[in-house]
Amino acid sequence: MRKKVLVLGGNFGGLTAALAVKHGLDGDVDVTVMSASDRFLFNPSLIWVPFGKRAEADITFPLEPTFDRHGVEFVHAAATSIDPGIKRVVTTAGTYGYDYLVIATGYRNDMDVLPGLEPGNGVHTITTLETAAEAGEGWRAFLDDPGPVVIGATQGAGCFGAAYEFLFNTAYQLKKAGLNKRVPLTYVTAEPFLGHFGIGGLPGGERLLKMFLKKEGIQAVTGTAMEEATPGKLALSDGGRIDFAYAMIIPPFLGQEVVAATPGLADEKGFVAVHDTYQSIVHPDVYAVGVAAAVTVPWTTAIPVGVPKTGFPTEVQARVAADNIAARIRGREQTRHKGFGEIPAVCVMDAGNNGVMILADRMLPPRKAGVLIPGPQAHAAKLAFEKYFLWKSRNGYVRLP
Secondary structure: OOOOOEEEEHHHHHHHHHHHHHHHOOOOOOOEEEEEOOOOOOOOHHHHHHEEEEEEEEHHEEHHHHHOOOOEEEEOOOOEEEEOOEHHHOOOOOEOOOEEEEEEEOOOOOHOOOOOOOOOHEEEOOOOHHHHHHHHHHHHHHHOOOOOEEEEOOOOOOOHHHHHHHHHHHHHHHHHOOOOOOOOEEEEEEOOOOOOOOOOOOOOOHHHHHHHHHHHHHEEEEEOOEEEEEOOEEEEEOOOOEEEOEEEEEEEEEHHHHOOOOOOOOOOOOOEOOOOOOOOOOOOOOOOOOOOOOOOOOOOOOOOOOOOOOOOHHHHHHHHHHHHHHHHHHHOOOOOOOOOHHHHHHEEEOOOEEEEEEEEEEOOOOOEEEEEOOHHHHHHHHHHHHHHHHHHHHHHOOOOO
């Protein structure tokens, strides 16, 4: 009897896991992908949307044709409840059973961490297509009436790469508009030092980031929590206040509500505790990858700092989970193991017409090697990778690197 694999989510983790299971079993499995969105979104390019350098059509594609070509059923619907005990998921399109479930539902913004984080106060974020578009509307209004700019990442945030990229792209855009000499630009972060990135930092990273900020005339406030945003004013927990005419703040991420609401499945943030096979510690037939998977970090900081659950580690996790599900369907032992901290760090940080390539043998310490390579080649590399990854994903070539 053919086994049923149900995948919740169709972006980086969901698309990779679904197609990898299907290919890994030579098609001898029923795979269904359930997603609240019917389009794949290349999230790393959201940093360019507010500046008009990318539109929705440039960084998305419809999911159903991709899955159809590979014999995977796609259902455009949202999961409303999960019952691991009876292996059932209730959705807006009906109830679905499964033998194995992959949770790749991505993130939602924890907007409550900073009261006042809303466009009405001139404070934007760029972590979704909708909010990036709103940030673009705010940016165009800012250009008509410029003033101080604040870019930052709140306490608990983990997506520091996007904050840095937007910071340096903002500096580049200010220079292009002839505003860099009269618009103060400030970076505010929960990181204990510049270049921490939520991964503990890399050798020379702090020095390199300080050099970048000095070159662009950017002021930095590190190791701080944000207390409240009001129109034109960002209040910090240490009593400091920073004026702004435009602000972009990265909040922490939470797991999706349907995951968080399932008793015993996830922690208070909606993240699923998993083994290094990405199998749930509590429910053996449930797997979780990407943002949905809980990660334990080997440090504590005075101000809480999250970890970057980005596209590359999500793909690795999805392949590991898919291989292990395929092995179990064949009646074999799970052989793929890869803890989050053991996944290599591979990131290209764009800076407008410059950038930094971040490479390390492990995502989290202890490491044997780590390097940051600055230069315009990083900007070119990000542009090339965007085109390659969208082509690869649209065609379902998940076995390619």
